[in-house]
Amino acid sequence: GQQVMQIPQYQHVQEGEDFTTYCNSSTTLSNIQWYKQRPGGHPVFLIQLVKSGEVKKQKRLTFQFGEAKKNSSLHITATQTTDVGTYFCAISNDYKLSFGAGTTVTVRA
């Protein structure tokens, strides 16, 4: 089935800095979702992107869907300690969601 690759696997960020994590697919996607899992917690839905080139913002988080609908990015500005966790992208095949391996973010205060 369809798979996605997330890079980087780990992201160590100085508080206040920006970073970007990427999700790449070899096939065209109908949509892509992003989830966040805090340490010891469960995945929580953040956003869904559907249209080619779509950009959505949630406060300091900016999500983008590639023009070819084969990749997506999550950019976080002015990283805070509350951003710690693992960010997953997920792709759907009918109602079946497959998750990437995630990018685990740690923040240096």
Place this chain on the structure above:
Amino acid sequence: DAGVIQSPRHEVTEMGQEVTLRCKPISGHDYLFWYRQTMMRGLELLIYFNNNVPIDDSGMPEDRFSAKMPNASFSTLKIQPSEPRDSAVYFCASSHSGANVLTFGAGSRLTVL
């Protein structure tokens, strides 16, 4: 709504014992999913149901695993007999067909000794 409710939150058992994990989805959600999360394999879909009917169980590792959904408000994932390699966090999630967005439960952390 209280969200997706899973029990137990933690389970420690010995190899060979039967383990039953339980899930109550969000009322009105017609899809229910069981995922397993490990460091090595990440989040794996085990099985999912639509309107209480199993749709795809291709992710179930082997015959030791079984899942049921006797009604719209309850599902179980059973492992019999359990093995140490089954140690993982098992998540239940539900969604509404109109949204295709998953709401996860808090998970059941299983340790098989």
